[in-house]
Amino acid sequence: QSVLTQPPSVSGAPGQRVTISCTGSSSNIGSRYDVHWYQQLPGTAPKLLIYGNSNRPSGVPDRFSGSKSGTSASLAITGLQAEDEADYYCQSYDSSLTGSVFGGGTKLTVL
Amino acid sequence: QVQLQESGPGLVKPSGTLSLTCTISGGSISSSNWWSWVRQPPGKGLEWIGEIYHRGSTNYNPSLKSRATISVDKSQNQFSLKLSSVTAADTAVYYCARYYSTAWFDPWGQGTLVTVSS
Numbered sequence: 597q598s599v600l601t602q603p604p605s606v607s608g609a610p611g612q613r614v615t616i617s618c619t620g621s622s623s624n625i626g627s628r629y630d631v632h633w634y635q636q637l638p639g640t641a642p643k644l645l646i647y648g649n650s651n652r653p654s655g656v657p658d659r660f661s662g663s664k665s666g667t668s669a670s671l672a673i674t675g676l677q678a679e680d681e682a683d684y685y686c687q688s689y690d691s692s693l694t695g696s697v698f699g700g701g702t703k704l705t706v707l
Numbered sequence: 708q709v710q711l712q713e714s715g716p717g718l719v720k721p722s723g724t725l726s727l728t729c730t731i732s733g734g735s736i737s738s739s740n741w742w743s744w745v746r747q748p749p750g751k752g753l754e755w756i757g758e759i760y761h762r763g764s765t766n767y768n769p770s771l772k773s774r775a776t777i778s779v780d781k782s783q784n785q786f787s788l789k790l791s792s793v794t795a796a797d798t799a800v801y802y803c804a805r806y807y808s809t810a811w812f813d814p815w816g817q818g819t820l821v822t823v824s825s
């Protein structure tokens with residue numbers, strides 16, 4: 597049972613828009629702690645996709661965007677491409693656990 | 708550009724101690740960053756293990772705190788993980804990562820699979 601809750605899977609057709617939610621609590625997302633997102637392609641290490649709720653590292657397409665509101669955060673992917681098929685994880689800090697916490701991960705399938 | 712590489716035995720016997728090292732290249736372990744270990748059991752999600760600052764301060768996941776030890780070797784630009792009393796539940800891909808700005812993990816090492824089996 598992960599501290600941050602994500603849907604196990606989402607899917608969309610090429611060109612469509614999908615969103616992945618990440619729900620936490622008052623001790624993590626609902627507090628002052630930022631949310632970060634990672635993309636994990638099959639057989640590879642996670643890669644930072646969004647940091648500080650909505651910032652993209654250099655090289656990440658602007659098709660990827662993030663937002664945070666209350667105790668939840670969301671990752672949106674527009675103009676879906678086959679290469680976006682991967683697992684996506686959210687991450688934040690939890691003051692009760694005094695450490696980093698991850699969501700359980702969401703598998704994105706491009707139909 | 709900072710790069711990380713994990714190394715260590717891929718097979719550990721039950722009740723033994725898992726030992727891994729992360730070598731940093733393209734940057735110094737003594738920079739103003741924390742350095743972390745994260746693991747991923749086969750087919751499952753990511754779990755933060757703990758982190759260390761180059762001066763030796765550490766933080767651990769409470770669920771692993773009694774078994775995990777993270778240390779730094781500045782002369783080798785490395786940091787290490789030891790996990791004692793391992794069981795099959797500790798079988799996972801272990802990643803090292805820089806805990807940037809004490810907020811997010813970037814970059815990550817490629818990961819190394821450690822299997823606990825007799």
